[in-house]
Amino acid sequence: MQPYTALIVYSLIIGIGATIFMDIYAIVNRTFFKIPSLDYRLLGRWIGHFKEGVFAHTSIMQAKPVKGERIIGWIAHYLIGITFAFLLLLIWGTGWxxxxxxxxxxxxxxxxxxxxxxxxxxxxxxxxxxxxxxxPATARLRSLMTHTIYGIGLYIAGLLLHLFI
Incomplete structure (x- = not known):
């Protein structure tokens, strides 16, 4: 496989895998501990307002809903996960x-x-x-924990990918 192709393909696989791992963590937290995670509908709403030149809100929860905001948010969530996996492979190389x-x-x-x-x-x-x-301290800790779980997900997705390459 060409180096650039490997970078893209491995980023997709590892990023999607790590994001799924993070989502499973969120489901476990919500189901067993009643800890809510980010509603990706709000991410979609935020992105949906970009076309109007609005990049910040006083309260995203009070902002006007955007058509398709839930699907926009979920797609963005996975694209962000793929992008951070790309960053991992860009820094450490596809050899990782x-x-x-x-x-x-x-x-x-x-x-x-x-x-x-x-x-x-x-x-x-x-x-x-x-x-x-x-x-704020609780929100910060939850963000840090979730992103640490994402990092563990990167590693696990990398291990799984390694089995097939």
Whole structure:
């Protein structure tokens, strides 16, 4: 396989796998511990307002709903997961997929917490690192835990991919 093709294909497989792993974690949290996760409909609403030139909201929950926001949000969620897997392979090389190690995957997972803390949460009206939410420390910890789980998912998806390449 050509190097660029491998980068794209492995990013797709690892990114989708890691995102599924993160989604399973969210389902377990919601089902057994009654801990809610981000409603990706809100991500879709945020993205849906881009065409109007609106990139930040006082409260995304009060913003006008956008047609298809749930599907837009879920597609974006998986594209973001694929993009971060691409970043992992860009930094460590596609050779990482042949010999996956936990540390690079965990580092990428934890570092991806920067996106919600400094981009999504402020744009949603939740403040930097959820500072305007009722329980900022809880929101921060949950984001960090979820993105750490994503990092573990990168590693597991890499291990699974390794079995087939």
């Amino acid at each position: 997929a042949y010999h996956p190690t936990l540390l690079p995957a965990l580092l990428i997972g934890i570092l991806t917490t920067v996106a919600p803390f400094f981009m999504m949460q402020p744009a949603f009206g939740f403040g930097i690192a959820a500072s305007k939410t009722p329980k």
